[in-house]
Amino acid sequence: MFRRKRIKKVDNQNSPQQQIAKQQVLSSVLNDNLQVLRSMYQDCFDVVFRTFLMGGETKAVLVYIEGLSNIRELDDHVLAPLMEETGGKVRSPQSILREKMHISKLKEVKTLTDCIENISIGNPVLLLDQEVSGLALGIAQWEKRSIEEPTAESLVRGPREGFVETLGVNTSMLRRKIKSPDLKMKSMKIGRYTSTNIVIAYIEGLADQTLIKEVEKRLQRIDIDSVLESGYIEELIEDNPRSPFPQLINTERPDTVASNLLEGRVAILVDGTPFVLIAPIGFFSLLQSPEDYYQRSLVSSTIRLMRMLFMWISLVLPALYVGVTTYHQEMVPTSLLISLAAARESVPFPAFVEALLMEITFEALREAGVRLPKQIGAAVSIVGALVIGQAAVSAGLVSAPMVIVVAITGIASFMMPHYTQGLALRLLRFPLILLAATLGLLGIMFGVMTIIVHLCTLRSFGLPYLTPIAPLQGRELKDTFFRAPWWMMNSRPHLTGKYNAHRQVLGEKPNPEKEP
Amino acid sequence: MELFLSQNFKITFIILLFLSSSFLLAGCWDRKEVNDMAFVLGAAIDKRGDKNIELTIQVLQPRNVSGSQQGQGSGVPIISVRSSIGENMADAASKLQTKISRQIFWGHCKVFIIGKKLGKKGGLNQEIDFLLRHPEPRENAHLFVSDGKAADVMELMPPLDRYEGEALRRLSQMRTGATVTVNDFVEMLTGDSGGAILPLLKILPLKHGEGKAETAAYIAGTAIFRRDKMIGQIDPKVTRGVLWLRDEIKVLSITAHPKNKGSISLDPIRQQTRLIPKIKNGKWEIMAKITSENTIVQNGTNLNPMSTSVVKRIEYEAKKDLKQRIQQSLNEVQKGMKVDVFGFAEAFHRKYPKEWEKNQDHWEKVLPQLHVDMDITMRVRRPGLSTTPAGLREEEIKKK
Numbered sequence: 001m002f003r004r005k006r007i008k009k010v011d012n013q014n015s016p017q018q019q020i021a022k023q024q025v026l027s028s029v030l031n032d033n034l035q036v037l038r039s040m041y042q043d044c045f046d047v048v049f050r051t052f053l054m055g056g057e058t059k060a061v062l063v064y065i066e067g068l069s070n071i072r073e074l075d076d077h078v079l080a081p082l083m084e085e086t087g088g089k090v091r092s093p094q095s096i097l098r099e100k101m102h103i104s105k106l107k108e109v110k111t112l113t114d115c116i117e118n119i120s121i122g123n124p125v126l127l128l129d130q131e132v133s134g135l136a137l138g139i140a141q142w143e144k145r146s147i148e149e150p151t152a153e154s155l156v157r158g159p160r161e162g163f164v165e166t167l168g169v170n171t172s173m174l175r176r177k178i179k180s181p182d183l184k185m186k187s188m189k190i191g192r193y194t195s196t197n198i199v200i201a202y203i204e205g206l207a208d209q210t211l212i213k214e215v216e217k218r219l220q221r222i223d224i225d226s227v228l229e230s231g232y233i234e235e236l237i238e239d240n241p242r243s244p245f246p247q248l249i250n251t252e253r254p255d256t257v258a259s260n261l262l263e264g265r266v267a268i269l270v271d272g273t274p275f276v277l278i279a280p281i282g283f284f285s286l287l288q289s290p291e292d293y294y295q296r297s298l299v300s301s302t303i304r305l306m307r308m309l310f311m312w313i314s315l316v317l318p319a320l321y322v323g324v325t326t327y328h329q330e331m332v333p334t335s336l337l338i339s340l341a342a343a344r345e346s347v348p349f350p351a352f353v354e355a356l357l358m359e360i361t362f363e364a365l366r367e368a369g370v371r372l373p374k375q376i377g378a379a380v381s382i383v384g385a386l387v388i389g390q391a392a393v394s395a396g397l398v399s400a401p402m403v404i405v406v407a408i409t410g411i412a413s414f415m416m417p418h419y420t421q422g423l424a425l426r427l428l429r430f431p432l433i434l435l436a437a438t439l440g441l442l443g444i445m446f447g448v449m450t451i452i453v454h455l456c457t458l459r460s461f462g463l464p465y466l467t468p469i470a471p472l473q474g475r476e477l478k479d480t481f482f483r484a485p486w487w488m489m490n491s492r493p494h495l496t497g498k499y500n501a502h503r504q505v506l507g508e509k510p511n512p513e514k515e516p
Numbered sequence: 517m518e519l520f521l522s523q524n525f526k527i528t529f530i531i532l533l534f535l536s537s538s539f540l541l542a543g544c545w546d547r548k549e550v551n552d553m554a555f556v557l558g559a560a561i562d563k564r565g566d567k568n569i570e571l572t573i574q575v576l577q578p579r580n581v582s583g584s585q586q587g588q589g590s591g592v593p594i595i596s597v598r599s600s601i602g603e604n605m606a607d608a609a610s611k612l613q614t615k616i617s618r619q620i621f622w623g624h625c626k627v628f629i630i631g632k633k634l635g636k637k638g639g640l641n642q643e644i645d646f647l648l649r650h651p652e653p654r655e656n657a658h659l660f661v662s663d664g665k666a667a668d669v670m671e672l673m674p675p676l677d678r679y680e681g682e683a684l685r686r687l688s689q690m691r692t693g694a695t696v697t698v699n700d701f702v703e704m705l706t707g708d709s710g711g712a713i714l715p716l717l718k719i720l721p722l723k724h725g726e727g728k729a730e731t732a733a734y735i736a737g738t739a740i741f742r743r744d745k746m747i748g749q750i751d752p753k754v755t756r757g758v759l760w761l762r763d764e765i766k767v768l769s770i771t772a773h774p775k776n777k778g779s780i781s782l783d784p785i786r787q788q789t790r791l792i793p794k795i796k797n798g799k800w801e802i803m804a805k806i807t808s809e810n811t812i813v814q815n816g817t818n819l820n821p822m823s824t825s826v827v828k829r830i831e832y833e834a835k836k837d838l839k840q841r842i843q844q845s846l847n848e849v850q851k852g853m854k855v856d857v858f859g860f861a862e863a864f865h866r867k868y869p870k871e872w873e874k875n876q877d878h879w880e881k882v883l884p885q886l887h888v889d890m891d892i893t894m895r896v897r898r899p900g901l902s903t904t905p906a907g908l909r910e911e912e913i914k915k916k
Contacts, residue, residue: 325549325550326547326548326549326550327546327547327548329548329550329553329555329621329623329624330621330623330624330652330654334557334624334626334682335682337550337555337624338555338576338578338581338594338678339581340550341550341551341553341555341576341578341581342578342579342581344549344550344551344578345551345578345579347551350547350549351549351550437547
């Protein structure tokens, strides 16, 4: 009954044209090459074939895609000098290319695959008659979004730049933060149709070599037709695909990525999305906001403790309310119970249904607020606040305490610095409410224990999810519930940064009076 | 789609389906919504006839709580009083249930009042058993004895609190009189001495202009029990002496009368009483070591409390006053009622277990002969916010 049915690996290559092109070497006859290319780019109106005579005699073709290359550079520094008459002197095409072209990034292409790859990323390919290789000109340039502040992870104090959709810009932002040549970026392509550029970034000497190998192995396993967002990759490489908890962090912030790289973690940058994946991570890194490290330690420690408290609230508060009011009325202080009883007097539903009703309405409002255009968003929030806060209570559908509970839970889940973790907690809230409604506090304990056991079994790229609590790493508690001041952060996290354990020189506590 | 059709998924789904039915089968059976329950906020037990008791309870009326949507505002009592007669607590409670449309819930009843007649009849332990055995009633509920009929106290509408149960709980927690919970009471009953105390309630007489029930009960002394039978009562003054020996005094002030006219009042900061038993030549003695630290709250004499010699005098006078007070309660309870509510028996048992074993059966005979010695250390720690007595000129103040 429990026998596993193995799924046969499906290998349906459904892009025949690319199949033909693979490994096909360029021919020395220009027309043959052109013919193949033209047939490939049939019905692609944005592909331009520009035929001209180089130095007045050699037949040449420039193939590029409109809008992906810098046309002015192409005109001024490629076409103009190359089309110049040689003035009777017979010169070889190679020497003309060498002398006349003012392009810094040139690449020789020998196969059709290379050609197509370069054309599709915006590098015009120059093909000459009587040559078995073409030239890819690195003048790709297309419209990109300017660097803006990441809206999902905004800070009061900290850098205001966020990643954009262009991989090159993102890697440059990382490089600007970490100038050491030890910052390595390995590139690979995933996606049969999209052939999306993916970069694995890490710091050599800090990141575990086996971790890098593991990440590469998991990425190489992927054979998918498209990668439109890093979420595709995330789902394909995570350790436990069934868990509600995220096993990789996604962030839009270059500073977050840089600090994680400096702790020996690996970042996966995907072209076309501002969200960068970080692995491996633990549960507690999801509770850390980059601002914790920018504000002074006392303040950020307090905020971090509060965040933990509110994490629990967002997980269990509605369940606690349901459980206590349906099974454990003796636990409520008498005067509070009197108010509760008075508020619930006219409510027709049991507390469970009431909680479910409100939670679902709240989630719907939240989702609506995210999806709607900004102009309507305000209207939705007004309607939502009125409908939930006022009308529902005065109509006697729900009690006022329930509204308060849902509102506090909502605020608590907005406190989570990482949206994905907030989602997991939001999801787990509902089974907990169900458990509370059937088994009371006992049910909540069952639920919470199940969650904790699950968290204990979870791994993120081999790293136990609950480090440094389970297994306990005494020294790392400095950056778990509290954030120790920087002069105490002497060591890197043990499990990811053991190859270069010391972050800084010891004894940097500022002590101006005692200095000579 | 592959995921949803795979064997694994089907099996998991079926298992989950079975598991989820366990929720429906096992859970929910004792589910009680807040609006399906009648919360008891206070209960009174009276003797009714020779065999029966009468149970009177205050039940919360949620609709009358102000602040609710259909609240009728303040002025309307948030409780209603119901009573019924039965052979014992459980019987009466089950009969009460027939008169109340919602399920009775004892979990918030923090006050139980016992009628004096029932107390005098004895057999209180039979009713207390219900409070301990039933899962709902609280063991830390406060117990009282009412001077008249206990049910009358339930009818009161105290002017400050929302219902009498709350008023009594607050009164009890202030520790102006004896504070006894169900647990304490049972402990006292099963203790070596077999004596127990419960605060005694009286109803405040009506002030002019107050409606019939608009008054509250107050603690007017202490009921003294031997085993489960009430044998007498003492007034608040004597109660204080008892509380001093039981080391339960917390808030009450001492007023001393130095030889000059006027009085001086001290508020307690810290008090401690230790009972040290001693058996010398077959003579049983007990030494009460009392340490008391105080602050002056009123000085009606012409003494200047800034001078150490004067402070010594105040301390001496206060000590005298306290000694006299304790002696009075000893006379009344130990010698008069011949019951040990001070914890003397426990002290002897602890220190002289062998002698205790021999004498425990005739402790009633030993007790009245027991000599109680007092060693009182009285300290005035703070003179209060002013130094010299108010309203007196320099030359009128006595410095020594």
